[in-house]
Amino acid sequence: MSEEKTTISRRGFLKGAAMGVMGGTILGMGVYSYSPWRKSYFPEVKRKLADIGVCKSVKVTNISETSWFENAVLMKDIKEAGGLLVNQYSYNWPPFGDGTGLGKGSYEKGIAKIKHLLPNNLEEAWAVTEKLSVSPQNAGGFAALIEIEELDGRKRKFLLDSGWSYKWMDECFKREGIDQMLKNKEIEAFIISHEHFDHFWGIPVVYKYDPTITTYYPQGFYPEGLQYLKDAGHKGKLVEVKSGELNRLIPGLATYNFPVPIICRVYGEQSIYVNVKDHGLVSITGCCHFGIIQFSETAFREIKYEKDQLYGIYGGLHISPFEDWDPKYDDLVLSLGKYGFQRIGCNHCTGILCAKKFIEAGYPVVKGTARNRSKDTAYLGNGDKIGYGTEV
Amino acid sequence: MERYGTGYLEERKLIPRWPQPIAAIVALGVTLAVFYASWWIFQDPRGWLRMYTPYVGYMYTRWWLIMLIWMVYIFNYWPFKRSWLENSHPLVKGAVLTAISVVILWVLIKGFFESVLGNFGIAYFNPERLMKLPRMTEFFALEYASLACLMFAAIASWLSPAWVVACEEVPWQNMSQPAKGISILVFTFFLSTLIYFMTMHSHMGILYYPWQYFTAIAPPYWEKFANTVSGNFHVAWIMCCTVTVWLVETIWERFPFKLIRTNWLRRVVAFFGIIAIAWAMHFFLYFAQELTWGPAIRGTRLINAPDWRWLHVGEMAVFFLVPALFLTFYCNNWPRRFSLPVNVFVRTVITLAAAIALYVFYYKTSHDYLGTQKGFMHEQQFPMIPTIWLINIWLVHHWFMDNWPAWKMVPKTAEEIAADHAAEKAQLADLRWNPALGWGLGAGALCGLAVYFIALSVLPWAYKNITVIPK
Numbered sequence: 060m061s062e063e064k065t066t067i068s069r070r071g072f073l074k075g076a077a078m079g080v081m082g083g084t085i086l087g088m089g090v091y092s093y094s095p096w097r098k099s100y101f102p103e104v105k106r107k108l109a110d111i112g113v114c115k116s117v118k119v120t121n122i123s124e125t126s127w128f129e130n131a132v133l134m135k136d137i138k139e140a141g142g143l144l145v146n147q148y149s150y151n152w153p154p155f156g157d158g159t160g161l162g163k164g165s166y167e168k169g170i171a172k173i174k175h176l177l178p179n180n181l182e183e184a185w186a187v188t189e190k191l192s193v194s195p196q197n198a199g200g201f202a203a204l205i206e207i208e209e210l211d212g213r214k215r216k217f218l219l220d221s222g223w224s225y226k227w228m229d230e231c232f233k234r235e236g237i238d239q240m241l242k243n244k245e246i247e248a249f250i251i252s253h254e255h256f257d258h259f260w261g262i263p264v265v266y267k268y269d270p271t272i273t274t275y276y277p278q279g280f281y282p283e284g285l286q287y288l289k290d291a292g293h294k295g296k297l298v299e300v301k302s303g304e305l306n307r308l309i310p311g312l313a314t315y316n317f318p319v320p321i322i323c324r325v326y327g328e329q330s331i332y333v334n335v336k337d338h339g340l341v342s343i344t345g346c347c348h349f350g351i352i353q354f355s356e357t358a359f360r361e362i363k364y365e366k367d368q369l370y371g372i373y374g375g376l377h378i379s380p381f382e383d384w385d386p387k388y389d390d391l392v393l394s395l396g397k398y399g400f401q402r403i404g405c406n407h408c409t410g411i412l413c414a415k416k417f418i419e420a421g422y423p424v425v426k427g428t429a430r431n432r433s434k435d436t437a438y439l440g441n442g443d444k445i446g447y448g449t450e451v
Numbered sequence: 452m453e454r455y456g457t458g459y460l461e462e463r464k465l466i467p468r469w470p471q472p473i474a475a476i477v478a479l480g481v482t483l484a485v486f487y488a489s490w491w492i493f494q495d496p497r498g499w500l501r502m503y504t505p506y507v508g509y510m511y512t513r514w515w516l517i518m519l520i521w522m523v524y525i526f527n528y529w530p531f532k533r534s535w536l537e538n539s540h541p542l543v544k545g546a547v548l549t550a551i552s553v554v555i556l557w558v559l560i561k562g563f564f565e566s567v568l569g570n571f572g573i574a575y576f577n578p579e580r581l582m583k584l585p586r587m588t589e590f591f592a593l594e595y596a597s598l599a600c601l602m603f604a605a606i607a608s609w610l611s612p613a614w615v616v617a618c619e620e621v622p623w624q625n626m627s628q629p630a631k632g633i634s635i636l637v638f639t640f641f642l643s644t645l646i647y648f649m650t651m652h653s654h655m656g657i658l659y660y661p662w663q664y665f666t667a668i669a670p671p672y673w674e675k676f677a678n679t680v681s682g683n684f685h686v687a688w689i690m691c692c693t694v695t696v697w698l699v700e701t702i703w704e705r706f707p708f709k710l711i712r713t714n715w716l717r718r719v720v721a722f723f724g725i726i727a728i729a730w731a732m733h734f735f736l737y738f739a740q741e742l743t744w745g746p747a748i749r750g751t752r753l754i755n756a757p758d759w760r761w762l763h764v765g766e767m768a769v770f771f772l773v774p775a776l777f778l779t780f781y782c783n784n785w786p787r788r789f790s791l792p793v794n795v796f797v798r799t800v801i802t803l804a805a806a807i808a809l810y811v812f813y814y815k816t817s818h819d820y821l822g823t824q825k826g827f828m829h830e831q832q833f834p835m836i837p838t839i840w841l842i843n844i845w846l847v848h849h850w851f852m853d854n855w856p857a858w859k860m861v862p863k864t865a866e867e868i869a870a871d872h873a874a875e876k877a878q879l880a881d882l883r884w885n886p887a888l889g890w891g892l893g894a895g896a897l898c899g900l901a902v903y904f905i906a907l908s909v910l911p912w913a914y915k916n917i918t919v920i921p922k
Binding site for chain 2: 068069070071072073074075076077078079080081082083084085086087088089091092093097098100101102130131134135137138140141142143144145146149162318319320321322324326348349350352353356377381382383384385386387389390391392393394395412416
């Protein structure tokens with residue numbers, strides 16, 4: 060009898076315990092998890108304060124921000140090819156067109172048509188690819204010239220990105236004198252922000268003028284991109300910038316690679332920090348897929364900069380590149396103000412709508428001239444310049 | 452009187468053709484093959500129709516799930532007669548019922564949302580109307596309209612089954628089909644509409660420039676609490692509700708709510724209890740992300756953005772649903788040998804472990820075979836699409852095809868049905884209050900709290916030491 064009682068009692072206890080464990084866990088989850096007490100679990104942010112040096116000023120020339128000319132044409136291609144997750148090399152856009160039509164291309168088939176012409180016969184290469192590609196007239200590109208003035212007054216030049224269309228980028232390079240600067244080896248390094256078509260596919264135009272230029276690209280390139288770096292005619296030093304590492308180039312200038320997955324099957328983006336004497340940190344980006352606030356937070360965590368001040372922004376901020384919108388973008392518009400940027404030079408994938416929302420919010424957006432096929436004065440257009448620590 | 456499929460799922464006996472785990476492995480193999488083939492045809496960005504744009508494919512995936520729930524849980528297979536359900540070959544049943552679900556799906560999306568609601572009510576459900584906005588492209592018009600439809604689907608996929616599982620179909624439980632189905636459908640659809648306006652409409656209202664102050668609450672009322680203006684905050688808890696409903700229905704066998712003997716009280720407690728558990732899950736899964744990736748930063752993008760963190764709460768929740776359904780559908784809700792609370796506890800632990808393993812497996816490998824990209828966060832990727840797509844295939848397989856070919860369906864005899872009812876009564880009778888149960892409950896609750904706080908300590912360590920995303 061007593062043995063039976065013990066058995067029953069043990070069973071009862073186990074049943075209660077099973078219920079209790081689940082109930083107690085759910086109670087903890089519900090009461091504690093979103094309470095202010097949870098913040099005691101967050102580690103304090105330890106600033107590494109890495110020294111990247113300091114420069115006197117930086118000037119940026121917008122070689123081209125019009126990655127494509129008609130958004131409707133680009134989005135029609137993307138829609139019909141299957142959306143924003145489709146591998147960019149399969150769209151059959153130039154220069155990798157093979158004549159098979161939208162969404163049916165590949166790097167291998169496309170490059171086979173033009174490889175023998177790279178990088179010295181780009182006019183013919185573009186003529187070939189125009190006939191075989193989808194929407195070749197819509198291709199533009201993003202590229203910027205960064206001029207750093209060192210504390211002793213010496214000026215050093217870097218090229219950020221190479222754009223997309225060989226034809227358009229060559230025209231833009233000539234317009235801003237980039238072709239001569241490359242020929243004269245005045246530009247000491249070429250920084251590729253990421254593998255996207257509009258930032259990277261124009262590399263033969265760079266190598267046509269300076270095939271030996273040192274090239275920095277972010278870790279995360281797909282095999283097609285790595286092969287294109289070779290096929291485009293590069294003969295110089297090639298440096299892969301590791302994810303999450305600070306890559307110091309000259310005093311005051313460093314790049315940082317963010318390991319982020321990006322639309323059209325791209326991975327990783329490299330951006331630039333410039334520490335300007337008596338002003339603060341300037342962030343220069345290609346597309347900023349990781350977000351400008353993440354970029355700023357990373358700077359705060361990783362590096363030491365003048366006056367502990369986030370001073371300026373230049374480049375695409377990847378908010379509404381296709382003139383699309385999402386409430387999360389409003390989170391950015393509402394939050395950016397508290398970071399205290401004093402000079403915002405945005406364009407490209409920031410989107411005109413976003414630039415207008417920035418202006419409405421009272422942010423110090425530097426307006427453009429809307430020339431050379433740029434569409435709106437709300438942001439810096441093709442051929443426009445901006446200075447940080449210097450007037451332009 | 453014709454019963455159609457009322458009670459069909461409870462009154463069928465699924466006899467495995469091979470001993471376990473062979474039957475479960477065969478079922479998994481068959482359904483995964485169908486999953487992968489159909490994924491390639493319909494969703495894969497490298498495949499044929501490439502509906503993973505992502506919202507178009509996501510919308511159809513979510514609504515297809517609801518079609519299956521409507522057909523089986525709300526309409527009890529009406530208008531198909533019981534004899535047809537019992538005597539037709541599973542392949543025939545699967546083909547016919549799946550085809551019907553797809554037709555209803557198409558009529559609902561194109562007919563109701565786009566044509567009726569989009570033309571006579573709210574313009575943003577109709578992509579053609581959105582095209583009239585300045586600078587709008589066809590791609591985003593379709594994406595925005597799909598987003599609105601799928602946000603509605605998220606709510607319906609919680610409320611439709613909840614009215615059956617928690618509220619036990621009241622007050623229409625004694626009606627015959629199709630009147631019962633229509634009543635529940637109309638009511639849950641009405642309720643979904645109300646909740647849609649209170650949770651999702653403001654998201655859509657600020658999607659268009661300028662903010663639609665006079666037609667939607669802008670900025671939304673949840674902004675300060677959720678640290679975002681995005682409706683993903685609501686998507687998260689609503690997804691947790693959907694998952695909790697199905698956990699309660701499957702591995703929990705409607706425990707603990709079925710211990711309440713008073714009908715109205717049981718139904719009310721079950722409905723709101725599911726919401727309470729879902730909110731606990733909602734908060735915890737958000738906190739879990741803060742513990743691994745650090746606090747969210749408003750205004751940033753990708754993995755640190757609060758809007759994505761909330762969305763990921765819903766995504767993580769669905770990972771729990773996958774093993775729970777597998778355990779119920781293909782493992783006969785193993786184990787069954789212990790008391791009900793212990794069975795439920797063991798199944799929950801198994802589900803948790805399997806969900807974590809599946810989560811790690813998914814993020815380690817999905818980019819190699821689903822046409823997606825590596826990384827936890829990608830603005831255009833939603834793990835809910837493949838997970839719900841797989842769940843849909845399992846629902847078709849289990850509800851429409853009786854787990855064919857690894858199982859054979861035989862209707863239970865009246866004696867077997869009576870024995871089931873008696874066993875359930877005995878199981879509940881076994882759970883009477885006694886001091887030992889009380890001591891166990893108290894000790895268990897303390898252990899549960901300890902488990903919770905241990906998990907908080909383990910999570911950052913685990914994330915630091917386990918490489919989920921290869922470089």
